[in-house]
Amino acid sequence: MDWEFLTDVFLQLLGGVPLTLQLSLTALLAGFILAVVIACAASSRFRLFQWIGGIHTEIFRGTPLLVQIFLIYYGLGQIPGVRHSELWPYLREPYWCAILALALNTSAYTAEIIRGAIQAVPAGEVEAGRACGMSGFLLRRRVTWPIAIRHGLPVYSSEVILMLKATSLASIITLTEVTGIAYKLISSTYRVMEIFAVTGALYLTLTFAISLAFALIERRLQRHLGHRRN
Amino acid sequence: MSIASSELTAKATAIATSGLRKSYGEIEVLKGIDFGAREGEVVSILGASGSGKSTFLRCLNLLELPSAGSLDIFGERVNLRHSDSGARIGDRKQVDRLRTQVAMVFQNFCLWSHMTILENLMEAPVHVQRRKRAEVREEALSVLEQVGLTHRVDAFPAQLSGGQQQRAAIARALVMKPRVLLFDEPTSALDPELVGEVLKVMRDLATEGRTMLIVTHEMAFARDVSNRILFLEEGQISAQGDPLELFAGGASEGFDRFVRRFNESASR
Amino acid sequence: MTLGIYELIGFGPHGWGLPLINAAGITIAAAASGFLLGSVLGVAGAVLKLSRRALLRAVGMFYTTVFRGIPEILIIYLFYFGGSVAFTKMMNLGGLPGFFSLPAFFIGVLAVGIVSGAYQTEAYRAGFLRLDRGQIEAGLSCGMSDLLLLRRIIAPQALRFALPALGNIWQSVLKETALLSVIGLTELLRQSITAAGSTREPLLFYGVAAVMFFVIGRVTGSLLSRTEKRLAKPWSR
DSSP: OOOHHHHHHHHHHHHHHHHHHHHHHHHHHHHHHHHHHHHHHTTSEEEEEEHHHHHHHHHHHSSSSHHHHHHHIGGGGGGGHHHOOOOTTHSHHHHHHHHHHHHHHHHHHHHHHHHHHHTTTTTTHHHHHHHTTTTHHHHHHIIHHHHHHHHHHHHHHHHHHHHHHHGGGGGGTTTTTTHHHHHHHHHHHHHHHHHHHHHHHHHHHHHHHOOOOOOOOHHHHHHGGOOOOO | OOHHHHHTTTEEEEEEEEEEEEEEETTTEEEEEEEEEEEOOOOEEEEOSSSSSEEEEHHHTHHHHHHHHEEEEEEOOOOOEEETTTTESSOOOHHHHHHTTTTOOOOOOOOOSSSSSHHHHHHHHHSSSSOHHHHHHHHHHHHHHHTTTTGGGTOGGGGGHHHHHHHHEEEEHHHTSSSSEESSSSSTSSSSHHHHHHHHHHHHHHHHTTTEEEEEEOOOHHHOOSSEEEEEETTTEEEEHHHHHHHHHSSOOOHEEEEEEHHHHHHO | OOHHHHHHSSSHHHHOHHHHHHHHHHHHHHHHHHHHHHHHHHHHHHHHHHSHHHHHHHHHHHHHHHHHSSSSHHHHHHHIIIHHHHHHHHHHTTTTOOOOOOOHHHHHHHHHHHHHHHHHHHHHHHHHHHSOOOHHHHHHTTTTTTHIIIIIIIHHHHHHHHHHHHHHHHHHHHHHGGGGGGOOOOOHHHHHHHHHHHHHHHHHHHHHHHHHHHHHHHHHHHHHHHHHHTTGGGGOO
């Protein structure tokens, strides 16, 4: 066991963690907000909005993320309108292209999760709220959303983990997050197994931390179910 | 009405147990059962829940493994291996062979849900008993007629009512041409109005002279159709004998208490 | 641009239509092979995770945790670089100098298969757990051997229950093959990278790639869901 080498690899990889986390968190946040919009559109009364919501979901869930990244990073620059726009300083940067692609991708999956969670709210409990005189925003805030969150949280935790793993694709458009650094190390030293082991362990730790965080939140939200008797 | 008990004494023993015990961890459910059922006998096994009656029945075809004691089926000693970690089947081939002659009907029917009724009936005879398909198919259709399900031959279990499913399950047992039929609370999972059709089928089988061991809560059925009642209390045989004698009262305190409590809850 | 869009993606002398279709074929072949490998590993993994022995369960858990928790691209790098290193060492020891790399298709199928197997383990495991214990007992009481039980009762039902999850896994596998472009396999994305680079039309060719992936996904998806519906007939009332 070449501990010196392993430690060195680990420290170098740590340098990529901030970028990995930045990419994931920004994409998740932007993606969630967009997902709410999409979910509202998909369940709206207007055929056009339904259609837009549906198309968005179909495209971003039906095509590979890497193709989406390439389209945005290499493809957008081809459009004269984009090149001369205000956004061009951002859209030519791999960082923002990656975030855009990741955000659009997660928004499609998250929109489905939100839709499923809202649907899973028992109609009876919403009716009970209405019968008490609740309506509109109050009803949503106090009855629908809390129940929907409890249904959607476990599924969303999987999505968060998938997003974390997806940031590794940013390395293909030159970003030096964790996987990018690992690739550089592998192709220069060819000590594949050791580098893979350390990188893998690092990702597993991050994944584990996310699962733990969600488990704690879920446990707190399920206090109303009472203590399970063994 | 089944065969008179006096005619039975000359018949061979179908299933016999000696000192049968069953424990789950610290809890002993069967505390030494000595029992013998003769061919052609219809025995109803009664008892309160927790008395061990289902466990006892399931030991007879080794779905439960006795912790101690011996089991003889058609005069053949079942090979069981007892060790510190529990009992195990000594000879699986022997058990599989004996199981084809001891058919069981379950409380929850347990029809194979991915097969049609006909396929359910033909499955074991073709694949286990290795009988010819054509012969089995004929036999299956004839048995289905016997239980009144000819019109549901190609249906799936999920499409049938509880009573129909149980009759199909009985038909499945019959196609095996078993020498003994075990019934584990066959009507307990049925809606009351469906119980009658299943009991009718069972009554007909008893009249035919089949060997049947039935765990049941149907008192009237037990009294009218059985040759013998076996009453279990807390894992032991508390009373045994002629149904009419036992139900008349006075023969066994425990049994009388049981019947009284049952009638009280039934009339409420 | 000197060539129109239809000429670029068409089948003429300057058209990329044929190479793209061939590449799509490679994509489907790689995905199907990977999925098949994954199903073998998935059954093995499910058996491990359902075992009574804690050690075997731990091995199964290790497999699913590692290969579902680590990014797929990293696993592809592992097999590609690691495999080449190992293969090179072997050849060097055998007296052949130089660097040897393993065929990209083979590596790709291996990597995709191992990852898909981890997900399929969970699908088969969940399918098995949905089985009604009573049906197994009914089989036992008819004198069925364990092998017969598995073949006639357990497998048919567990597989049917696992189908929806397996359908989702198939869609993931299909999209994952795009990652194999980085190790040089001429599947759909790689081919469109080449085309885009050569014609300087990234938007067109990546767009076409996206559409082709989408269509392949839809067609295979609808085939699967029709099969699913047919096999689920016994449980519909």
